[in-house]
Amino acid sequence: xxxxxxxxxxxxxxxYTGKSEDAVPGPMTVSKLFPYLEEKYPGFRxxxxxxxxxxxxxxxxxxxxxxxxxxxxxxxxxxxxxxxxG
Amino acid sequence: xxxxxxxxxxxxxxxxSIEDRNTFVGLTYDKLDITxxxxxxxxxxxGAVVAFVGMTRDNFEGKPVSTLxxxxxxxxxxxxxxxxxxxxxxxNSGSLHxxxxxxxxxIVPIGEDSIVIxxxxxxxxxxxxxxxxxxxxxxxxxxVWKREWFVDGGVWRANRDGGxxxxxxxxxxFKEAGGVPVEYLEQEDR
Numbered sequence: 001x002x003x004x005x006x007x008x009x010x011x012x013x014x015x016y017t018g019k020s021e022d023a024v025p026g027p028m029t030v031s032k033l034f035p036y037l038e039e040k041y042p043g044f045r046x047x048x049x050x051x052x053x054x055x056x057x058x059x060x061x062x063x064x065x066x067x068x069x070x071x072x073x074x075x076x077x078x079x080x081x082x083x084x085x086g
Numbered sequence: 087x088x089x090x091x092x093x094x095x096x097x098x099x100x101x102x103s104i105e106d107r108n109t110f111v112g113l114t115y116d117k118l119d120i121t122x123x124x125x126x127x128x129x130x131x132x133g134a135v136v137a138f139v140g141m142t143r144d145n146f147e148g149k150p151v152s153t154l155x156x157x158x159x160x161x162x163x164x165x166x167x168x169x170x171x172x173x174x175x176x177x178n179s180g181s182l183h184x185x186x187x188x189x190x191x192x193i194v195p196i197g198e199d200s201i202v203i204x205x206x207x208x209x210x211x212x213x214x215x216x217x218x219x220x221x222x223x224x225x226x227x228x229x230v231w232k233r234e235w236f237v238d239g240g241v242w243r244a245n246r247d248g249g250x251x252x253x254x255x256x257x258x259x260f261k262e263a264g265g266v267p268v269e270y271l272e273q274e275d276r
Contacts, residue, residue: 008159010157010159010229010276011157011231011233011242012231012242014157015242051244055162058161058162078159078162078229080159080162080229081231081242081244082244082245082246083225083226083227083230083231083245083246084225084231084232084242084244084245085156085163085201085224085225085228085229085231085245086201086221086224086232086245
């Protein structure tokens with residue numbers, strides 16, 4: 001798994017992919033991740049990802065400001081849908 | 087059809103928590119212990135303990151809910167909870183003595199407790215105010231997701247948009263597209 005990073009799916013992202021996680025070949029810039037996942041799961045972007053935030057190693061990344069930030073192999077990326085605790 | 091046959095996968099047993107001086111945040115799949123939450127925040131400096139208990143409702147806007155479950159991203163949710171209580175503690179340093187927030191995970195039977203917030207303050211007025219502020223921050227930010235099951239399927243709720251979440255129509259789309267029916271998918275917590 002040395003050449004991959006992990007993407008974790010929660011809530012609606014989990015339901016859409018049918019998976020808890022994927023190993024994605026890296027490194028990859030933040031801006032390339034959603035297009036990559038859309039190709040893997042057609043319709044994912046419009047239905048789910050468009051309302052999701054992204055964490056890398058438990059820190060949120062800004063999809064616009066951090067677009068060129070590179071996700072490294074071994075990183076843990078979280079797809080974070082709108083939350084609903086309480 | 088919406089009833090699940092197996093319980094959700096537990097990411098851990100017991101309670102996962104972050105404790106600091108006079109702050110406590112926790113996540114657990116077990117029943118919440120309200121008395122323990124109150125005792126945890128007792129302080130000789132405090133004239134009041136305010137407790138908020140959130141419970142699972144048997145309907146969403148009148149539509150009957152059969153089962154309700156919460157899932158999470160454990161390390162991130164704990165970190166966010168901790169940031170919230172630490173920030174409340176520092177902005178109310180003169181009046182807030184101790185604060186505790188515990189959220190339940192997995193299937194929470196209707197009428198049972200899903201979240202307990204307790205805090206001790208010098209006087210009651212700031213206690214009511216801080217408890218409300220804390221709950222609003224938790225609902226807005228903490229990485230916990232609620233799924234409600236109706237007779238005709240499941241819905242991932244979202245607090246942000248007034249509660250519509252990823253609605254039933256989306257789940258229907260998944261089925262039409264040949265996807266796996268939403269009610270049969272297992273959610274594995276982290």
